[in-house]
Structures are given as C-alpha cells and as structure tokens.
Amino acid sequence: MRHALFLGCFIPVRLPHIEAVARRVLPELGVELVDPEGFSCCPEPVGFLTDRITALAMAARNISIAEEAGLDIITLCNGCTYTLRQANQTLKGDPALRERVNGILAETGHTFKGTVEVRHFAQVLHGQVGMEKIRSAVRKPLTGLRVACHPGCHILSPPDVMGFDDPLDPVVLDEMIAALGAEPVDWDRKTLCCGWTLTNYGDKESANRLLGAKLEAMRAAKADCSAVICPQCFYQFDTGQMLAARELKFDYKVPTLYYLQLLALAMGHSVEEANTRGHRVKDPALEEKLGRLTA
C-alpha cells in the first residue's frame, strides 16, 4: 500500500513531531510512505482567498507529481485533503477547466491527468487498512481513556467531495478511537469549528470564547483528552488553549493528542516515541494514566 506522502506546510514547519510519528507508525500498518520531489503548499491559503484558478493550478501541479510517481496521495492534514480532493474531483469532471489549468501548468512541465486519488491518513486507516488490522495491531489497549473526538470541519464538508463521514453527526473518528481500546465520549459541540481561522483572520476574542465553549463541553463529558486529525485543530487545542486560558482564566486543562500519537501508544510505543512531551497543555492525571496504560 504505497502512497506519496503529502506533508503540506503546517506539520513539517510547526508540528514536525507529528510528521515523525506518522513516519513511524503508518509503515508498521503496511502504509509505505514515499516522498516524491516537488510538492508545494496545497495551497489552502490561496484557495481560501477564492483565487480559484490559481488554487486549482497549484493543487493540480501537486497531484500531477504524484501521478508521475504512479502513487495515490496520503495527507496528514484536513486542509490539504480538502484542497487537493476538491481540485482532483473538479478537474476530473470538467475537461474544459482541466484543459485551461493544464495550459497554465504548461511552462512548469507538469500535466494533470486525473489518474490518482487523494486520501487523508484517517481515510487510509479506516477505509484501506481497516479497523480489524488496527485492532490486531494494538499491544497496549488504551482501556479507560476517555477521548473527545474532534474530526474538524474540512475532513467532513462537503461530504460528496470528502467522502469521510456525516458532517452533522460524525462517528468515524470515534470508531477509530474505540479500535485502540479507548472510550470515545459523547460530547456537545463536537462539530463546531476549532476556531483556527477566526484566530488568524478574524477576531481572537471570539475564537477564545469558541474554544472555551468546546473545552467546557469536553470537560462536562469527563474527557481525559481530545483526539484530532488536523494540525490547525491540534494547534488551536494545544497552543491556542494555553493562550486562551490566560485570557479566560480556565481552571482546568483538556490536553489534545493527534490520533497518530494515540495509535502509536496503543501499538506499544513509549510516550517518548509518541512525541507527546513537547505539548503545551499537559495534565498530570492524563500523563499518569498514559504511563500506566503503556507500561
């Protein structure tokens, strides 16, 4: 199961510990990761600006690099998945637009052909590796760990493009958490945005209020931690929580872990190998629980 690893920007630049965990655990489940030369930003910020044709051309260029290697793309980020899948589906279904985009790409030497698929690592794990194989790879079940799953917006919507889960009642990440022996909790405000976009391009006070409401709901559900599959969500729940706590005077902490980190722990890797030590929001109770479960 060979895939071209599309890292994007956020993870290699700001959260390289997640990249390291991905490179460690995915091959152990039979997902071989290949690094083709030439990927750039997906480019979500350009697409976000609705410079549609530039965004399509840059995304098509990235997809064409995987096509030249004869590999489907695996991503670690909701935003990259959203941008690349949108472009892939749009260009596969619209020959005139494909021709226009390939005209823009002509001087780069790349051509979009529409021969590969783009999948988030959660889609690869859930749909291709399969829950049975993940369950059988668990060496240290995370029994009793209560996890609030936050899949994030852009892995869910629009569902006909993303093909992952119901945007208004998502359950796939919960299934993936349960496969590790942990307990996914039912919590309010699960489908609300993490607030990353609001923090960066909108209003920080509103973002803090949003984050506070989500964290309070996780705490009400007695979650030990949250689980995410998107670097922006991770950053918001980790660094964002630390910053918001100063403003809103939280008297509690809800640490967050990337799904791949929980997977690594359940597969028998140590806390050090799961790279959780560098997180900003730490809770001694969670650390004690994880230490006990992985001992």
Next chain:
Amino acid sequence: MALAIRAQYLEEGRRRAAEICLKCGVCCTVAHSCHVMYDHQFNPRYTFVYDCLASEKGAANPNIWLCVSCHKCEETCPYEVSPIHFIEHLKGEGLTRNIAHPTIRAEVTQVVATGYAFPLTSATDRQRQGLNLAPLSPRAVADIVKIAEKTGLATRLKEAQP
C-alpha cells in the same frame, strides 16, 4: 420578497445560485450555528444576503472575516445556495482591493515566495534535527511563480502591498 442582487462581480454560476436564495434563514437556525457560537456580530444570512448580494461594498465589511469556513451553512441550506462560497468570494475581492485581512495576504505572499504557508525558522530547523527529520528549504518556487504570473495572482499581490 425577491432580493435585488447588486453584486455585479459575481460570476454567472454564483449569480444563478444567489437568485434561488429565499432568505429562509435555515443557515442561521442550525444548532450551534456561527452567529450563536462564533461571534454575535456574524450571521451568515445578514453577511451573505445583505452584504454579499445586495451591496457593492460587501468586501469592505469586516464581518466576512468572522466566517470560519466551517461549511455548516452549506450543509443546512435547503436550496444548495452555499453561503460560504459567496463569503469566500468577498474575501478574494478584499485582496484585490487591498482591504483583506493582513494575515491572509502575508500567507499567500509567503506561499509564492517559498512554497510554504509559514516562515521557515531556525526553531523549525532545531526541532526537525532533534527528531531526525530532513531539513526544510524553499520548494517549487520557480513553478509557483510561473503559475502566479500566468493567473495574475502575482500582479494582485504586488498591487495589494500596503
């Protein structure tokens, strides 16, 4: 009551979608919708219908930057109007007219200059080295510049410099 659509900059497909908006407000009634949770000033119906469609100055309204692009309005709209796409269109207009949020302009400029949306710093180098990961350097810049010049993004960014 039919809405007078004054946003002449809308492309034809978007314009047709806009014309079927009945102002029903379902995008605002979904539980935990953005005007309740994200910011009390923001409401997709007001920002989308009144500012995006009924005004020529929608891109100047700071509330468009309170849209988090969560797509909940798209999921709940019974007529597939997709308010988010109009709001994102306004954000693009904002860049062209040099009134976009400075962070997004900086990010796009960064993408064209380095192939990454975020600056490559010595802190990143240290972290990656500690994790035995390959160092990062600007990537695919020549190709991105060719694309940006061909689509006009390079000109837009140049003209949008503060």
